[in-house]
Amino acid sequence: MAISRKILSTMEKSSWIRRMFEAGAKLKAEHGNDNVFDFSLGNPNLEPPREFQEALSRQAAETSSGLHSYMPNAGYPAVREKVAAYISGEYGIPLDAGNVIMTVGAGGALNVALKSLINHGDYILCPSPYFMEYQFYCDNHGGILNTVPTGPDFLPNIERLAEEIGPRTAALIINFPNNPTGTVYTQEYLDRLGEMLTARSREINRTIYLISDEPYRKIVYGEVEPGSVFKAYPHSLIATSYSKDLSIPGERIGWLAIHPEAEDMKNLVNAAILCNRILGYVNAPAFMQRIVGELQGVSADIEVYRRKRDMICDVLADAGYEFTRPAGTFYLFPKAPGGDDLRLVQALQQERILTVPGRGFGREGFFRIAFCVDDATIEGSAEGFKKVLRQFK
Ligand SMILES: Cc1ncc(COP(=O)(O)O)c(C=O)c1O
Secondary structure, three states: OOOOHHHHHHHHHOOHHHHHHHHHHHHHHHHOHHHOEEOOOOOOOOOOOHHHHHHHHHHHOOOOOOOOOOOOOOOOHHHHHHHHHHHHHHHOOOOOHHHEEEEOHHHHHHHHHHHHHOOOOOEEEEEEOOOOHHHHHHHHOOOEEEEEEOOOOOOOOHHHHHHHOOOOEEEEEEEOOOOOOOOOOOHHHHHHHHHHHHHHHHHHOOOOEEEEEOOOOOOEOOOOOOOOHHHHOOOEEEEEEOOOOOOOHHHOOEEEEEOOOOOOHHHHHHHHHHHHHHOOOOOOOHHHHHHHHOOOOOOOOHHHHHHHHHHHHHHHHHHOOOOOOOOEOOEEOOEOOOOOHHHHHHHHHHOOEEOEEHHHHOOOOEEEEEOOOOHHHHHHHHHHHHHHHHHOO
């Protein structure tokens, strides 16, 4: 067989989201786009903000020489400086351009971080439910993802995480605001997590790095303020992108930041720069770096997502579903009535409602709704949600 056995098996088990996408395409061909209520993909439905369009025009008009050349693998120094200034303000720890690497989205940043840290056979801890790609990203670099279920509030239990840490644990990945649950971690929570990591690192005589994946950081609704991992724990890295908050996932631009006091910081930064190159990214896209350099702190209109969140919560509450109101992201992770997420998702499909079973995020018995969709999709789904719940009562 010509294709790698491992990739064949990954293709087999990968991505419920894609499977739902394909089922959706079939339903849309049969019933027409407007008659299918597609909540399956986290593709922001807002257009990028006006500031982005303006920066595009300005940068497109630039004609100085070398604008499209190779550059230092970490990215343009001037852009990294602007990002560093933003991070210093947002995360409350001063750092400079030397601690920032421009990357090909958050996915690129995570792969760079993991490749820099993992020795073959190392474990990467991760609370579940989680963004499934982590499994593949860890495997890319010879690591093994070790998932630990969260409690009913979707907050990772710090004692449970502590118990899972062993001599082969290289890092803990967290993601907040969380895909798929919308949970936001506070400073108080992160401080306790940092204390645990400090204590366990001492006990196992190995520094456990904390990788925080934060592409939804600006998509929060004011109820819970996101804390700063940089304030909570020195051996931390932040991976993020402009995919979700500027609505530009196709442009593949993000960054990785390394805490200035992280263990072996200089080597870690140089390792990450090397990994950016040898993973084949070489450097983050030049044009997009210049654009986002101008847009620090800018985001799409989050109020629109808040309104959509409130709409979908009303639809689900009205129908009688059990769920935790998400404090951030454009996702909701309700309990599957009847307990079987696959059966529930299939029943919803019969009503032309597309969602993703919780097992696609490592948690059976729940399902994910991505509400970054038109208002008409939310409104049109209300009857179907009600009808399906009645079937499971
Ligand atoms: C939690 C999480 N991390 C990372 C990513 C990847 O983001 P990017 O498109 O910037 O690579 C996503 C995308 O959906 C995500 O949900």
